[in-house]
Amino acid sequence: MITTQLKYFLSFGIFFSIFSCSDEPVNPQSNYSEILKTETNQVIILTYYDLNEKAGLLSVRCDEFSSNKTQAHLDLMRQLWRDARKPWEQSEGFLFGPVDIQGIDPSIDSWPVNVIDLDAVLASSDPLTKEYLDGLEGTLKGFHTLEYLLFGIDGNKSVQEFTDRQIEYLKACAQSLKGETNKLHTAWISGPSPYGTILKTAGEPSNQVYLSQKSALQELLDGIITIADEVGNGKINDPFVTNNITLEESRFSANSKQDFADNIRSIQNIYFGSTDGNYNLNSLSGLIKTKDAALDSKIINQIQEAITAIINIPGTFTEAISANRAAVQNAQDQVRQLQLILESELKPLFDKL
Numbered sequence: 001m002i003t004t005q006l007k008y009f010l011s012f013g014i015f016f017s018i019f020s021c022s023d024e025p026v027n028p029q030s031n032y033s034e035i036l037k038t039e040t041n042q043v044i045i046l047t048y049y050d051l052n053e054k055a056g057l058l059s060v061r062c063d064e065f066s067s068n069k070t071q072a073h074l075d076l077m078r079q080l081w082r083d084a085r086k087p088w089e090q091s092e093g094f095l096f097g098p099v100d101i102q103g104i105d106p107s108i109d110s111w112p113v114n115v116i117d118l119d120a121v122l123a124s125s126d127p128l129t130k131e132y133l134d135g136l137e138g139t140l141k142g143f144h145t146l147e148y149l150l151f152g153i154d155g156n157k158s159v160q161e162f163t164d165r166q167i168e169y170l171k172a173c174a175q176s177l178k179g180e181t182n183k184l185h186t187a188w189i190s191g192p193s194p195y196g197t198i199l200k201t202a203g204e205p206s207n208q209v210y211l212s213q214k215s216a217l218q219e220l221l222d223g224i225i226t227i228a229d230e231v232g233n234g235k236i237n238d239p240f241v242t243n244n245i246t247l248e249e250s251r252f253s254a255n256s257k258q259d260f261a262d263n264i265r266s267i268q269n270i271y272f273g274s275t276d277g278n279y280n281l282n283s284l285s286g287l288i289k290t291k292d293a294a295l296d297s298k299i300i301n302q303i304q305e306a307i308t309a310i311i312n313i314p315g316t317f318t319e320a321i322s323a324n325r326a327a328v329q330n331a332q333d334q335v336r337q338l339q340l341i342l343e344s345e346l347k348p349l350f351d352k353l
Helices: 004-021 033-067 071-089 104-109 115-123 130-134 143-151 164-189 195-200 213-235 237-242 256-272 284-291 293-311 317-323 325-351
Strands: none
Touching: 033 071, 033 164, 033 195, 033 213, 033 256, 033 284, 071 143, 071 256, 104 143, 104 164, 115 143, 115 164, 130 164, 143 164, 164 195, 213 237, 213 256, 213 284, 213 325, 237 317, 237 325, 256 284, 256 293, 256 317, 256 325, 284 293, 284 325, 293 325, 317 325
């Protein structure tokens, strides 16, 4: 696998060669600055703010668990995990910038959990602090390690099953997650080069990352195509075709369908330029509507078809890959159809901007 930094430099190099040496003319009449501002402020930064706030609430409750070891408190922590999971999954349509360059993604969302090494750490005398967990591999921290600790391998872990070491690990893991979400949110809004500013100022002479506004729009397009591909051909496909539940992400919490639907909502949010399901004029949808209104409607309808098909899978995803395979197949088909439209119809239109 190519390292994150190498990917960055390679992609920058490829990007530079394409946009510096291409003979493709830039349309001087096109100005997409309001779209880039909307996508940055109303979708990306807002989503990361929500993620950081909810990770903070989860961390506070995990800190309190050792002195309030009740089923009600455990249920609350599990719900807060689901609450924090939602904005994270809705951010997967724009996994570029600091989340990639700074290697934050693996610290937040590595799957599967390395249960063998986790048990070894729990059995050791190592100090279970945030700083200690910050230094561990991604498969020993982040959302899914928290999920494993909170729900157990069968999703029914009781309060009495928590050891003192597991509670210490839980607290440190939640603190580590909060540290990463704060780092991610901060990287977009502050510091010497906030990434939000970099995206919004695409095409300006001082911008060394996005030499044109079109390249920034293409980054957004690539992000939503990538997550459509990942949901249809990875997250749903791998456990489905092999009928192997160990390949199912978020199975401890039975949150997989919600994850998949929120991934498609991340496409919807970027396309609409909002996080509340309402259309924003300064958005990809607003842009495409001026170029091809029929395609705009087609994309909007297919996004909803994909979300509905995922939510309508009966029971849990774990159950459905054996008991309701037709429903899973339909959800996969709808997501793949969305990916096809984005790649074969939307992308060519972008290429002509």
